[in-house]
Amino acid sequence: xxxxxxxxxxxxVLYKLITNDGRRKGKNEQRNRExxxxxxxxxxxxxxxxxxxxxxxxxxxxxxxxxxFCSYECRTRFMxxxxxxxxxxxxxxGREKDEE
Numbered sequence: 001x002x003x004x005x006x007x008x009x010x011x012x013v014l015y016k017l018i019t020n021d022g023r024r025k026g027k028n029e030q031r032n033r034e035x036x037x038x039x040x041x042x043x044x045x046x047x048x049x050x051x052x053x054x055x056x057x058x059x060x061x062x063x064x065x066x067x068x069f070c071s072y073e074c075r076t077r078f079m080x081x082x083x084x085x086x087x088x089x090x091x092x093x094g095r096e097k098d099e100e
Contacts (some may be wrong), residue, residue, distance in 0.1 A: 033051075040053075047069065047074040047077050047078050052070045057069060058070070058075050060072065
C-alpha cells in the first residue's frame, strides 16, 4: 500500500514540475515580447494590428510619422483608406501618385 502511495506522490510531483515549467515558459515568452515592444524592436501594423520588427517592416512616411506594415497588402489597404479620405502620400520617389 505504501508503494502505491509513494508512486502516486512521485507522479503528482513530476506532473507539477512539468506543468509549472510550461507555465513559466509562457510567462517568460510574454515578458520577452513585451520587452521587445517596449524597447522599440517591434512596432504594430496599423491595419491588421500585427507586431513586426521595425528594421524589416515595410515603411511609409507620412510627414514626420513613419507607419510600419507587415505586408504589402496591409500597406496597400492603408494607402487606399487614405485616398478615400482625400489624402495622397508621396511614393518612394517623392512624386504623388496622381502625377504619374
